Amino acid sequence: MTAPDVRIVVMKFGGTSVATTGARAAIARAVRAGIESGVSPVLVVSAMGRAGQPYATDTLISLVEGLPGDPRETDLLISSGEIVSAVVLAHELRAAGLDARAFSGADAGIGTDGVFGSAAITDVHTGPLLDAISRGTVPVVAGFQGIAADGSVTTLGRGGSDTTACALGVALHAEAVEIYTDVDGVMSADPRACDGPRVLEVIRADELHQMARHGARVVHTPAAELALASGLALRVRNTYSDHPGTRVADISAYRPERIATAVSHVDDVARVRVALPAPENTRAHMAAQARVYRAMADASVSLDMFTPVGETLVFSIAGSALDGACEVLSALGMTYQVQASLSKVTLVGAGMHGVPGVMARMAECLARAGVTVLQTADSHTTISVLVPSEESRAAVQALHDGFDLATS
Numbered sequence: 053m054t055a056p057d058v059r060i061v062v063m064k065f066g067g068t069s070v071a072t073t074g075a076r077a078a079i080a081r082a083v084r085a086g087i088e089s090g091v092s093p094v095l096v097v098s099a100m101g102r103a104g105q106p107y108a109t110d111t112l113i114s115l116v117e118g119l120p121g122d123p124r125e126t127d128l129l130i131s132s133g134e135i136v137s138a139v140v141l142a143h144e145l146r147a148a149g150l151d152a153r154a155f156s157g158a159d160a161g162i163g164t165d166g167v168f169g170s171a172a173i174t175d176v177h178t179g180p181l182l183d184a185i186s187r188g189t190v191p192v193v194a195g196f197q198g199i200a201a202d203g204s205v206t207t208l209g210r211g212g213s214d215t216t217a218c219a220l221g222v223a224l225h226a227e228a229v230e231i232y233t234d235v236d237g238v239m240s241a242d243p244r245a246c247d248g249p250r251v252l253e254v255i256r257a258d259e260l261h262q263m264a265r266h267g268a269r270v271v272h273t274p275a276a277e278l279a280l281a282s283g284l285a286l287r288v289r290n291t292y293s294d295h296p297g298t299r300v301a302d303i304s305a306y307r308p309e310r311i312a313t314a315v316s317h318v319d320d321v322a323r324v325r326v327a328l329p330a331p332e333n334t335r336a337h338m339a340a341q342a343r344v345y346r347a348m349a350d351a352s353v354s355l356d357m358f359t360p361v362g363e364t365l366v367f368s369i370a371g372s373a374l375d376g377a378c379e380v381l382s383a384l385g386m387t388y389q390v391q392a393s394l395s396k397v398t399l400v401g402a403g404m405h406g407v408p409g410v411m412a413r414m415a416e417c418l419a420r421a422g423v424t425v426l427q428t429a430d431s432h433t434t435i436s437v438l439v440p441s442e443e444s445r446a447a448v449q450a451l452h453d454g455f456d457l458a459t460s
Contacts, residue, residue, distance in 0.1 A: 059227045071105065094193065131156075134195050157196075168204075213272075221284050229287070257276070257300050259402050263314055284300075308402050320395075322371050341365055356396070357427055398436040399451050417451055
C-alpha cells in the first residue's frame with residue numbers, strides 16, 4: 053500500500069515520444085511539472101521509434117527473421133528495446149537535474165503467466181518502485197514485459213506498454229494514468245480512414261474498450277480492459293502539446309449525451325462459411341458446430357461474428373489466421389468456402405443501448421454511400437458490419453458523417 057500523502061501518477065510514453073533528444077527533453081519537462089504540482093511520477097516507456105530505427109521492436113525482430121525461432125529468445129530480444137529506452141531516459145532525466153532510475157519489467161516486480169509473445173500480467177510486487185518513490189526517485193520502467201514464474205522474460209503483445217502502465221496504476225493505487233503519444237487524444241475515427249475526425253474530450257471506459265477490441269490503435273486492449281474493470285482514472289495526451297487530451301470516464305459516473313461516440317475499423321478480415329447437417333437433425337447439427345468451435349479453439353484461432361444460418365455456420369477471422377483455420381476444417385472433413393479481403397467497421401457508443409432505430413440509421417447511411425454489407429453483429433455498445441475492404445473507407449466516412457461525430 054502507498055502512504056496516504058503520496059500522490060502517484062503513472063506516465064506512459066510511446067515509441068515516438070522517446071525516440072529523439074528533443075522528445076525526451078519534453079518528457080523531462082512533463083516530469084518536472086508533475087513533481088512541482090505535488091505528484092510522484094512513475095514512468096513507463098516503449099521502445100524507441102518505428103521500424104527501421106535501431107531499437108524499434110520491428111527492427112529487433114528483423115534481426116532474426118527467417119531464422120529458426122525460439123519464442124523464449126524472441127521475447128528476450130524484443131524486450132531489450134524498452135530497456136534501452138528506460139536506461140537512456142533515466143540518464144537524460146538525471147542530466148536535467150531529476151533523480152531517476154531505470155527498471156526492467158522484472159525489476160519493477162511485474163509477474164506474468166509465462167506465455168511468450170502475449171503474456172498476461174498476473175501480479176505486481178510494488179516494493180521496489182515504492183522504495184524508489186519514497187526516496188524521491190522517479191522510476192523509469194521498461195514497458196511491454198514482465199517475468200514468468202520460471203524466471204523467463206515474457207512480452208505482453210504489441211502495445212503492451214499501455215498495459216504495463218495501467219497494471220502499475222492499479223497496483224500502486226495511482227491518482228491517474230496518463231498515456232502520452234504523438235496525437236492529441238482518442239479520436240472519433242482513424243484520420244487515415246476518415247476526413248474530419250475530432251479529438252474526444254471524454255469517453256467512457258467501456259467505449260474505449262470496445263474501440264480497442266474493434267481495431268482502434270490508441271490503447272492496448274488489455275489496458276482498456278484494466279481501466280474498465282478497475283475504474284482507473286485514465287487520460288490520453290500528446291507529449292508535444294498542452295492539449296488536455298481525452299479523459300476516460302468511469303461508466304458509473306458518466307452517461308454520454310449522444311448515441312454514438314466513434315467509428316473503429318479493422319482490415320484484413322476473412323469470412324468462412326462451413327456446411328453443417330440440416331437443422332432438423334438437431335443433434336448432428338449442434339455436434340458439428342461444437343466440433344468446429346473446439347477444433348478452432350485448440351488451434352488458437354479466434355472466431356468473430358459467428359452465426360449459424362440454416363445449414364451453414366458463418367464466422368469471420370483475422371486474415372492472418374486463415375491458413376490455420378482452413379487446415380482445421382480440412383482435418384475435420386468439413387466443406388467450406390472462404391471470402392477474404394474484408395473489413396469490419398464498428399459504430400461504438402454507450403448511448404445506443406436501448407435506443408430504437410440505430411441499425412436502421414446505419415443501414416441508411418451505408419446504403420447512400422453504396423457500401424455492401426455482408427454481415428452484422430451487435431452488443432450493448434457496438435454495431436459492427438462486415439464489408440469489402442475496398443469499401444471500408446467509404447463505410448467509416450458514411451457512419452462518421454451520418455451520426456454527426458465531427459461535431460462536439
